[in-house]
Amino acid sequence: MKNIVYLLLRRMRLPLIVIILSYSVSILGLVFMPGIDDQGRPWHMSLFHAFYFVSFMASTIGFGEIPYPFTNAQRLWTTLAMYLTVISWLYAIGSLLALLQEPAFKRVVAYAKFTRAIKKIKEPFYLLCGLGDAGQLVVRELAEDDIMCVVVDRNDQRVESLQLENLRVPTPALCADVTDSSTLLAAGLARAECAGVIALTGIDHINLNIAISSKLLAPELPVICRSELHDSADNMASFGTDYIINPFDTFAERFAMMFQSPSMYLVYEWMTSLHEAPLTEFSAPPRGTWILCGYGRFGKAVRRALSFKGIQTVIVELDTVGTGAPEGAVTGRGTEAFTLHEAGIDQAVGIIAGTDDDANNLSIIMTAVDMKEDLYTVARQNLRANDAIFNAADIDLVMQSGMIIGRRIIDLLTNPLLGDFLRLARAQNEAWANVLVSRIAGILTDAPPETWTLTVSLRQTPSILEVFSTGQEVTLAHLTTDPRATGHRLPCVPLYIRHQNHLEVLLPDDDLPLQFGDQVLFCGQRDAETHMRWTAQNFHALNFIVTGYDRPSGAVWRLLSGDRTG
Amino acid sequence: MNLEKVIFAFFIVLSLTLNFGFFIGELDNPNHHNVYELFAALVVSLIATVMKFGDRAHIGAVLLATSLVADLQLIAAVIVWAISEHGTVTGMTPMVMSSIVSLSGGALLANITSVVILVTETVMFRR
Numbered sequence: 001m002k003n004i005v006y007l008l009l010r011r012m013r014l015p016l017i018v019i020i021l022s023y024s025v026s027i028l029g030l031v032f033m034p035g036i037d038d039q040g041r042p043w044h045m046s047l048f049h050a051f052y053f054v055s056f057m058a059s060t061i062g063f064g065e066i067p068y069p070f071t072n073a074q075r076l077w078t079t080l081a082m083y084l085t086v087i088s089w090l091y092a093i094g095s096l097l098a099l100l101q102e103p104a105f106k107r108v109v110a111y112a113k114f115t116r117a118i119k120k121i122k123e124p125f126y127l128l129c130g131l132g133d134a135g136q137l138v139v140r141e142l143a144e145d146d147i148m149c150v151v152v153d154r155n156d157q158r159v160e161s162l163q164l165e166n167l168r169v170p171t172p173a174l175c176a177d178v179t180d181s182s183t184l185l186a187a188g189l190a191r192a193e194c195a196g197v198i199a200l201t202g203i204d205h206i207n208l209n210i211a212i213s214s215k216l217l218a219p220e221l222p223v224i225c226r227s228e229l230h231d232s233a234d235n236m237a238s239f240g241t242d243y244i245i246n247p248f249d250t251f252a253e254r255f256a257m258m259f260q261s262p263s264m265y266l267v268y269e270w271m272t273s274l275h276e277a278p279l280t281e282f283s284a285p286p287r288g289t290w291i292l293c294g295y296g297r298f299g300k301a302v303r304r305a306l307s308f309k310g311i312q313t314v315i316v317e318l319d320t321v322g323t324g325a326p327e328g329a330v331t332g333r334g335t336e337a338f339t340l341h342e343a344g345i346d347q348a349v350g351i352i353a354g355t356d357d358d359a360n361n362l363s364i365i366m367t368a369v370d371m372k373e374d375l376y377t378v379a380r381q382n383l384r385a386n387d388a389i390f391n392a393a394d395i396d397l398v399m400q401s402g403m404i405i406g407r408r409i410i411d412l413l414t415n416p417l418l419g420d421f422l423r424l425a426r427a428q429n430e431a432w433a434n435v436l437v438s439r440i441a442g443i444l445t446d447a448p449p450e451t452w453t454l455t456v457s458l459r460q461t462p463s464i465l466e467v468f469s470t471g472q473e474v475t476l477a478h479l480t481t482d483p484r485a486t487g488h489r490l491p492c493v494p495l496y497i498r499h500q501n502h503l504e505v506l507l508p509d510d511d512l513p514l515q516f517g518d519q520v521l522f523c524g525q526r527d528a529e530t531h532m533r534w535t536a537q538n539f540h541a542l543n544f545i546v547t548g549y550d551r552p553s554g555a556v557w558r559l560l561s562g563d564r565t566g
Numbered sequence: 567m568n569l570e571k572v573i574f575a576f577f578i579v580l581s582l583t584l585n586f587g588f589f590i591g592e593l594d595n596p597n598h599h600n601v602y603e604l605f606a607a608l609v610v611s612l613i614a615t616v617m618k619f620g621d622r623a624h625i626g627a628v629l630l631a632t633s634l635v636a637d638l639q640l641i642a643a644v645i646v647w648a649i650s651e652h653g654t655v656t657g658m659t660p661m662v663m664s665s666i667v668s669l670s671g672g673a674l675l676a677n678i679t680s681v682v683i684l685v686t687e688t689v690m691f692r693r
Contacts (some may be wrong), residue, residue, distance in 0.1 A: 010620025017616050024609040028602075047605050048648040 003108050011099050015092035022088040026054045026081035033074040043068065058085030110174065111186070117172035118150065118188045125150050126413065127187050127194055129178040129210050130201030131158040133384040133402025134226065134409070138198065141410045143167040150187050152178050154201075179206055181213040189218050196222040198409060204232040211241045224412065226405050228297055245408050247401040248298045252305035255378070255397070258285055259309050263433035267425060270440065271418055271523065272407050273448040283396065285376045288349030291316060293334030293364050295323045298354040298380055298399075313352075314343045335363040340371060350376035354399075358386045362393055417453045417521040421496040424506045436493075436507065440523060443491035449523040451495075454479070454536060456518045461536040463543075464514060472546055476520070477510040483531055483541040486548070490531055492524025577614040578629075578684050581636065582677040584610055589674050593667050594660035601647060604670065608640040611673070614680075625687055632680045639673035 030050040037043040045053070049067065056063050057078065070078065099105055126142065128135055131153035139149045139162065148169045153159050156175035163173055176183045178201065188194050197214040199207040207225045214223050222242040227233040233244045258265045262284040290306065292299050295317040303313050303326075315329035316339055332339030334353065345351070351368045353361035361379045368375055378397045381390050390398050411418050425433070440449055456464055464474050476497075482488040497505045500517030514520075522532070535541050543549075584607035591598025615637055618630040643666045650662040 006620050006622055008620075013616055013619050016619070017613050020609060020612050020616065024605075027605070031602075046651065047601060048652050 004105075004112055007105060007108060008096075008099065012092070012096065015088075015095045018088045019085075019092055022081075022084045023054060023058065026058070026077075026085055027051055029077045029081065030054065030074065033071070033077045035068065035071050035074050037068050045074075054081065054085065057082060058089060060086060107175075111176075114172055114174040115186055117170070118186070118191070121148065121150075121172075121188065121191070121193050123148055124193050124195040125188065126196050126198055127152070127184070127189055127214075128198045128200065129153070129184075130199065130207075130226075131155070131162060131173075132200060132202055133400070134405035135198075135200045136162070136384075137402060137406030138200070138409050139171060140165075140167065141406070142413065143169050143171065145414050147413065152176055152183060152187050154178065179209045181217065184210065184213055185217065189214055189221075194218065194221060196224065196413070199223065199225045200405065200409075201226070204229050208232050208236055211236050212239060215239055215241070224409055243409075243412055245405050246301075247404045248301035249305075250404050250408065251298075251399045252301040255285075255302060255399075256305035256309050256311075259287060259306075259311060261430040261433055263430055263437045264425065264428075266437050267433055267440075268422060270448050271422065271451055272411050285378075285396070286349040287311060289314060289344065289347055291334075291340065291343045291345060291348045291351045291368070293317075293351070293353050293361075294355035294380075295320075295325045295329065296354070296356060298356075299323075299352075302352060302354060314348070316340070316343050333360060333364075335360055335367060337367055337371060340364075340368055345371055345375075348372070348375065350378065352378040352380075354378075354380045356380075356382055358382050358390075362389060365393060365395055415451055415453055415521070417496060417498065417519055418451055420498065420504065421506070421521050424496070424504065428506075439493055443493065443524055445525065447526070450526050450529060451521060451523045452529045454520045454522065454532065456514050456516055456520075460533075463536055463539040463541070465516070466539045467542055467546055468516070470543075473513045474542070474546060475511050475513050476508060478542065478545050479514070479520075479532060479535060480510070480522075481535070481545045483535045483538075483545065486545055490524065490528040492522045492528040492532065494520055494522050496521040574614075574617055575684060575688075577610055577617060578677075578680050581607060581610040581614050582674070582681050585636070585640075585670060585674045585677050589667060589670050591667075594664040596658050596660070596663045599663065599667055604640070604643060604647065604666075607670070607673070608637075608644055611636050611640055611677070625683060629680055629683055632676045632683070636673040636676040636680070639669050639676065643667075643669035643673070 027047065027050040030053060031045050031047055033045070035043045035045060053066060058081075065074075125148040128138060128149045129152050131139070131151055135151070135153070136158075139151060142149055146169055149171055151159070151162060151171060151173040153173070153175060154177060159173045159175045162171065172187075174183070174187060176186075178184070178199075184197075189197065197210065197218075199210040201207055201210075204227050207227060211223050211225050214221055224243040224245065225233075225236050225241050227236060227244050227246055228248065230246075233246060236244050254265060254268060257268065289312045292303060292313040293316045295303070295315045299315065299317070303315070306313055315325045316332055316334040317323055317325045317329055318331065318333050320329045320331050330339055330343045332342070334340060334343075334355075340351075345368060351365065353364035353368075355361055355364070358381060361381070365377050365379050369377065376397075377395045378399065379390065379393070379395045381387075381398050381400045384400065384402055425436075443449075454460060458465060464479075467474050476494050480490050480492055480494065482490050494508055494510075495506075497508045497512065498519045499505075499515060505512070508520075522529070535545065584603060588599055588603040588607055611633065615630065615633040618626055618633055621627065621630065646662065646666050646669065650656075650658055650666075
């Protein structure tokens with residue numbers, strides 16, 4: 001704010017001096033010009049009258065020749081003064097408007113507005129750097145959960161388009177250089193309300209920079225980083241970056257999981273799907289030889305993950321030497337039929353188009369499907385803007401970096417228990433996953449399941465604590481009972497419990513008694529969460545479920561019924 | 567030599583001298599106080615004020631403040647003069663004149679402060 005005033009005053013110096021000078025010259029000249037009063041006597045305008053006249057003349061209001069009609073000498077001077085003062089006004093207003101339009105001035109104003117918005121924040125927020133596909137996804141989904149983000153990005157078009165979006169929570173955004181630590185501080189890094197830092201720019205080195213700055217300036221804050229190179233990921237880990245997300249490795253692991261245990265893959269997919277995403281259909285990829293086009297970071301991650309599962313890949317890469325492709329790799333783009341022939345498309349069961357160019361990837365898929373129709377197709381989509389064409393291409397599996405990173409981060413932030421559940425689930429076998437999938441599928445309609453966490457605490461579940469105080473037990477079965485019809489169960493499945501002493505139970509039984517401090521992860525239909533939270537808040541609802549007896553709630557009625565407990 | 571400093575000092579000192587020229591003389595005698603000198607003092611004082619706009623240094627801020635005080639005093643004097651000359655039947659009286667001159671005396675003090683600050687800054691600025 002102070003900067004804006006200084007800048008304005010500084011730039012208006014010359015125009016203001018020009019106005020003062022033109023006024024004083026006009027006034028003085030008018031006083032010296034000989035005039036004649038109404039009785040024909042010689043008369044000179046006084047300074048006061050001259051000031052009055054020049055004031056309305058310069059602003060082009062023009063009340064006329066006051067107090068007596070002018071002589072020719074006065075008119076001559078007035079003509080000069082008119083041009084002088086009007087031009088100086090135009091100059092002053094012109095410079096003011098030019099200053100307001102200047103990008104530098106606009107930046108100062110935007111910065112002042114941003115810092116004011118940051119000062120006003122009273123609730124926890126995440127500081128998000130980099131507003132690419134992943135960043136936009138995270139901001140939107142967190143806003144759906146009423147979690148606030150402060151956004152910094154170098155591209156002002158992205159920042160502007162975010163501000164045009166009608167998000168549920170205010171999202172202060174600034175266009176600035178994120179490698180400058182003063183930008184991070186201005187964005188509230190050192191504030192007590194800052195809950196964490198998310199570095200999602202497309203360049204590893206910048207993310208590294210952000211992580212270092214925030215670990216030094218606010219050591220206790222968790223930092224989540226996107227990283228596409230292994231050496232920078234190691235670097236980030238070396239100074240304690242809390243979560244490092246590599247979209248290629250994440251995808252490759254999931255993809256390899258599809259071969260080994262399709263049900264487990266489905267569990268992962270369901271648990272980490274976005275708000276209001278449609279329930280995706282899924283067919284397991286065939287085992288056999290795969291053609292992998294593009295041996296960059298993505299290609300390497302996929303090949304490594306597939307070779308762990310014993311699946312052969314034939315590499316097609318334009319620059320086989322530079323990328324260090326293994327022996328037997330075919331040189332070419334993969335967009336031409338003969339390179340695919342050379343790679344042995346007749347024997348292949350699937351093709352993965354993993355170059356960093358969307359048009360090439362689509363071309364690879366279409367060429368391959370033309371040559372062999374029943375291929376399983378996997379394509380890497382680099383830009384979210386290409387959604388429509390990738391959908392139209394009817395590809396079996398599309399890998400989208402932004403989507404993968406965004407989903408990981410949203411789960412980490414909104415549902416930290418989910419990560420623990422998935423970690424335990426990975427150790428289970430396919431049969432276990434089959435049972436879980438069929439259990440979950442039994443309660444679903446057409447949307448993917450929602451996941452939520454309930455903590456047995458005074459704030460979240462006052463009714464459970466109240467039932468505890470009457471000496472009764474509350475089990476998971478009570479919690480998953482529909483409070484409107486006690487014979488029915490809510491469409492949800494308890495997935496995981498963590499007790500206060502960090503003991504974990506995977507897929508807990510219904511008759512497991514709840515204890516204070518338990519954190520329970522559920523998945524199920526969206527309304528189930530609402531009803532469950534109602535039970536957890538309302539003592540009478542839960543008491544009726546536990547005891548099967550509708551306890552009178554008023555003191556008088558309680559006295560009449562002989563109940564003296566409360 | 568810095569031309570900006572020369573012009574700046576010129577206006578500061580000029581507003582003091584003009585102010586002094588108007589102020590000097592018998593307090594209530596209109597013949598000793600020329601209204602054009604008051605006009606010139608006000609114009610120069612206004613210009614001196616604008617020249618200090620946007621100076622972020624501490625001394626610049628103090629100079630801006632003293633200049634604003636001088637402006638206020640002179641504007642008040644001009645308004646009193648305009649009202650007595652054109653707004654009343656009696657016209658200029660010794661009593662009104664003395665109040666105009668004493669107002670300009672206040673402005674004179676503020677202008678002296680400005681010049682003292684300017685001189686101090688110049689003396690401390692050894693280069």
